[in-house]
Amino acid sequence: MKSIWNNYKTDNAYDELMCSEFQSRSVSHHLCQYLDSLKKEDIDKRKIAAELAIIEMGISFTVYSEEGNIDRAWPFDIIPRTIDAKEWRIIEKGLKQRLTALNLFISDVYGEQAFIKAGKMPAEIITSSKNFRKECIGVKPRHNVWANICGTDLVRDKDGIMYVLEDNLRVPSGVSYMLENRVITKRVFPELLQDIDVLPIDDYPTHLLDMLSSIAPNQTDKCTCAVLTPGIYNSAYFEHAYLAQQIGAQLVEGNDLVVNDDNCVYMRTIKGLEKIDVIYRRIDDDFLDPEVFRPDSTLGVRGLMRAWKAGNVALANAPGAGVADDKVVYAYVPEMIRYYLNEEPILPNVPTYLCSNPDELAYVLEHLAELVVKPANESGGYGMLVGPHATLKEVEEFRKIIQKDPRNYIAQPTLSISTAPTLCKGKLEPRHIDLRPFILQGEKTFVTAGGLTRVALKKGSLVVNSSQGGGSKDTWIINMGGS
Amino acid sequence: MLSRSAERLYWLARYLERTENIARLVNVHMNLLMDLPKGVEMGWRQLILINASQEEFAQKYTIANERNITRFLLADNTYSGSLISSLSAARENIRTTRELLPDEAWEQVNEMYLFAKKNLDTVSNRRQRVLFLNEILRSCQRFTGLLSGYMSxxxxxxxxxxxxxxxxxxxxxxxxxxxxxxxxxxxxxxxxxxxxxxxxxxxxxxxxxxxxxxxxxxxxxxxxxxxxxxxxxxxxxxxxxxxxxxxxxxxxxxxxxxxxxxxxxxxxxxxxxxxxxxxxxxxxxxxxxxxxxxxxxxxxxxxxxxxxx
Structure with a gap:
């Protein structure tokens, strides 16, 4: 019998499941043995079963294209990614530490700006940030938390160390896929989940609702929550609907809501107008309120900022929270942790060169072919240069782009991000992966057990974004026994 | 409850009921025609009359025979009164209201839609059509039962x-x-x-x-x-x-x-x-x-x- 592991090459990267071609890591031992015991047909059958489940459950995301919007089935690899619970506990602590510092920073930015006054960061970084909203100065959200929901991207380099690649503090998506991936895995490998002690993740909606309730302006009454979506054509609409359903909130669009003269937000219901206390908004700041931000926005609600500033409605995440979701600001997070918490960062940053800094810019321009260059404010993996994978012409074009607007670019060494066995045409092959855990912060802080593992399905590719050919895996945090 | 949701649920139910009605109508009509002797002046055209869509049919087809009429009523997604159009509209409505319904409700309608879409071509064959319509009827009944049993x-x-x-x-x-x-x-x-x-x-x-x-x-x-x-x-x-x-x-x-x-x-x-x-x-x-x-x-x-x- 030919093993599906035949010719598994662990490449030049850290493999999450295998320490060599033949040897599994202790955390994945049981899983690997089990996979080995399956015949090729069995694996194929399970793969097909998973694909069917995804189509029937209607798990999809929307891809924008010139031919219109297409609803695509969520690409899923059935082989789970494993992490030892002992390691996870440290990561979890690091994530909490990081978000706590980030929230203190955002409060500070819109408050007294002590961090800048202490000389820890040049003021221009804030004033020139696209996501700094002067309308938010002086506002104090409940618990002093601005970023209530954060999706932090982690990658493991060749040295086995987990680095923070970026903090998504605006409207991070993917948590519904994390939850659905587990549902599918339970269908596909029920026997495995019984034998291996995998930490559960399905309590996320409960924690999300707790967090949203904890930021309601009025803590005495039962609070009314709504999820504000841009609508059916948004790529994450599936997730908006899914989360609203899971937490029993109303799923609303901009024109379902109205802000009255009393500066309260109401939704249009069959009974007339009904007051809303907390809005989990999945619309970018720019489109949130045509009165304050983009006047041509038809997705938002006129007067929403007024209501929020008057303290009559809570918005998660708070407007302006994106100021810390800037790849230049990212470079300062370790310093924030030291400054605000008086602690050493538990999770390291990827070394980052700021093109706004002349010395670092010179280095970047000299080493373009080795570096990854990213715009400070884009998401979805767009508009970046992966030096080692780019042609000479692309590198030269990028050089001009950076020189034109250095503030807007940062560069990082090209990491050799870790791999995990992925089913490719009936065989297991290593594919590069990252991890996006979700952190909730309100009155308390909560971290998902694991997160969404995204996988670059194309051989050798480092781009894991679903809009660009990425897929995902279930993530298993495994309790190995002992403390 | 949001006005928007009220409207969408209302239409969801109308479209699903319509889907079921069309399926049953075509099914029964097939049986009826089998019972009647040849030459009796009753044919497939009656189904077009029920839906008051003579004009639209005439614009698309020249002959009112079984093949054309069943395709028009069941599989034509450019005719808004067809089974597949009603079912797609139902699916769009539930996709935007799934947070108000039991978990399985959306899956139920989505599965029915995927089944219909996949098997549309089979409706021109009588035997296959019977199987197709029976599955649609069963799915509609499952949906109705699910809501009456599990939805507040x-x-x-x-x-x-x-x-x-x-x-x-x-x-x-x-x-x-x-x-x-x-x-x-x-x-x-x-x-x-x-x-x-x-x-x-x-x-x-x-x-x-x-x-x-x-x-x-x-x-x-x-x-x-x-x-x-x-x-x-x-x-x-x-x-x-x-x-x-x-x-x-x-x-x-x-x-x-x-x-x-x-x-x-x-x-x-x-x-x-x-x-x-x-x-x-x-x-x-x-x-x-x-x-x-x-x-x-x-x-x-x-x-x-x-x-x-």
């Missing part, structure tokens, strides 16, 4: 019942309308010979044959069937029963204004129909009028509760 009978549920009952009352009256047309005086003796078979199939089209037999204890005749389908108070597909359901929902909904009164009048109108005293032509007038009144009622529901854009 709350406002969202009431809007679903509203949509379903209006659509149902409308369809029942359309089918009766067609029956009256077929049996109007101008028809030949030959059709009259098979009158009982026709009425039996009318009952089947509304899934009411068994209930009719239990209730009426008599051989099937036109007057009884008409009475039963218009006025019976217990049969879910009778017009009278649909109106009672509407009234029940409306009474429990907020801001119902003069809607209960409208329904009480409609109820009286249906009760007053005396099929033994009316000619077929008069009856057709009455049924037409009934359909208009249901249309007016729909407009009032929309004005009262839906998001005015």
């Amino acid at each position: 009978h709350n406002h969202p549920y009431r809007f679903i019942r509203l949509g379903r009952s209006i659509e149902r009352a409308d369809m029942t009256s359309r089918i009766l309308d067609l029956a009256s047309l077929l049996l109007s005086e101008s028809r030949s003796e030959e059709v009259r010979q098979y009158e009982a078979i026709l009425w039996m199939n009318i009952l089947k089209a509304l899934n009411a044959l068994l209930m009719y037999r239990q209730q009426m204890h008599s051989r099937i005749n036109g007057d009884d069937v008409l009475n039963f389908l218009l006025q019976d108070e217990d049969l879910p597909s009778s017009v009278g029963c649909c109106i009672s359901v509407l009234l029940d929902c409306i009474n429990k909904l907020p801001n119902n204004d003069d809607l209960p009164q409208t329904l009480i009048e409609l109820q009286a109108y249906v009760k007053a129909i005396d099929t033994r005293q009316t000619t077929q032509k008069q009856l057709r007038g009455i049924l037409d009028n009934l359909q208009n009144k249901l249309g007016d009622f729909h407009n009032k529901v929309a004005d009262n509760w839906f998001l005015s854009v």
Whole structure:
């Protein structure tokens, strides 16, 4: 019998499941043995079963294209990614530490700006940030938390160390896929989940609702929550609907809501107008309120900022929270942790060169072919240069782009991000992966057990974004026994 | 409950009911045609008449044969009254209201839609068509059962019942309308010979044959069937029963204004129909009028509760 592991090459990267071609890591031992015991047909059958489940459950995301919007089935690899619970506990602590510092920073930015006054960061970084909203100065959200929901991207380099690649503090998506991936895995490998002690993740909606309730302006009454979506054509609409359903909130669009003269937000219901206390908004700041931000926005609600500033409605995440979701600001997070918490960062940053800094810019321009260059404010993996994978012409074009607007670019060494066995045409092959855990912060802080593992399905590719050919895996945090 | 959601659930239910009705209608019609002798002047064209879509059909097809008509009614996604169009519209509506329904509700409709889409080409083959229609009917029934068994009978549920009952009352009256047309005086003796078979199939089209037999204890005749389908108070597909359901929902909904009164009048109108005293032509007038009144009622529901854009 030919093993599906035949010719598994662990490449030049850290493999999450295998320490060599033949040897599994202790955390994945049981899983690997089990996979080995399956015949090729069995694996194929399970793969097909998973694909069917995804189509029937209607798990999809929307891809924008010139031919219109297409609803695509969520690409899923059935082989789970494993992490030892002992390691996870440290990561979890690091994530909490990081978000706590980030929230203190955002409060500070819109408050007294002590961090800048202490000389820890040049003021221009804030004033020139696209996501700094002067309308938010002086506002104090409940618990002093601005970023209530954060999706932090982690990658493991060749040295086995987990680095923070970026903090998504605006409207991070993917948590519904994390939850659905587990549902599918339970269908596909029920026997495995019984034998291996995998930490559960399905309590996320409960924690999300707790967090949203904890930021309601009025803590005495039962609070009314709504999820504000841009609508059916948004790529994450599936997730908006899914989360609203899971937490029993109303799923609303901009024109379902109205802000009255009393500066309260109401939704249009069959009974007339009904007051809303907390809005989990999945619309970018720019489109949130045509009165304050983009006047041509038809997705938002006129007067929403007024209501929020008057303290009559809570918005998660708070407007302006994106100021810390800037790849230049990212470079300062370790310093924030030291400054605000008086602690050493538990999770390291990827070394980052700021093109706004002349010395670092010179280095970047000299080493373009080795570096990854990213715009400070884009998401979805767009508009970046992966030096080692780019042609000479692309590198030269990028050089001009950076020189034109250095503030807007940062560069990082090209990491050799870790791999995990992925089913490719009936065989297991290593594919590069990252991890996006979700952190909730309100009155308390909560971290998902694991997160969404995204996988670059194309051989050798480092781009894991679903809009660009990425897929995902279930993530298993495994309790190995002992403390 | 959001006005937007009320509107979408209402339409979800209407479209699903329509899907089920079309499936049953085509199914029953196939059986009916198998029972009737060759040469009897009844064919597939009647199905187009029920849906009042003669013009649209004529624009697309030249021959009104079984193949074209079943394709038009079941698989044509450019005809808004087709099964696949109704089902797609139902799916769009539930996709945007899934947070109000039990988990499986969305999966149920999505699966049905995927099944229909995948098997659309098979409907031109009679045997395959039977299988196709049976699966659609079963899926619709599963959905109805799921909601009645697991969904709180709350406002969202009431809007679903509203949509379903209006659509149902409308369809029942359309089918009766067609029956009256077929049996109007101008028809030949030959059709009259098979009158009982026709009425039996009318009952089947509304899934009411068994209930009719239990209730009426008599051989099937036109007057009884008409009475039963218009006025019976217990049969879910009778017009009278649909109106009672509407009234029940409306009474429990907020801001119902003069809607209960409208329904009480409609109820009286249906009760007053005396099929033994009316000619077929008069009856057709009455049924037409009934359909208009249901249309007016729909407009009032929309004005009262839906998001005015």
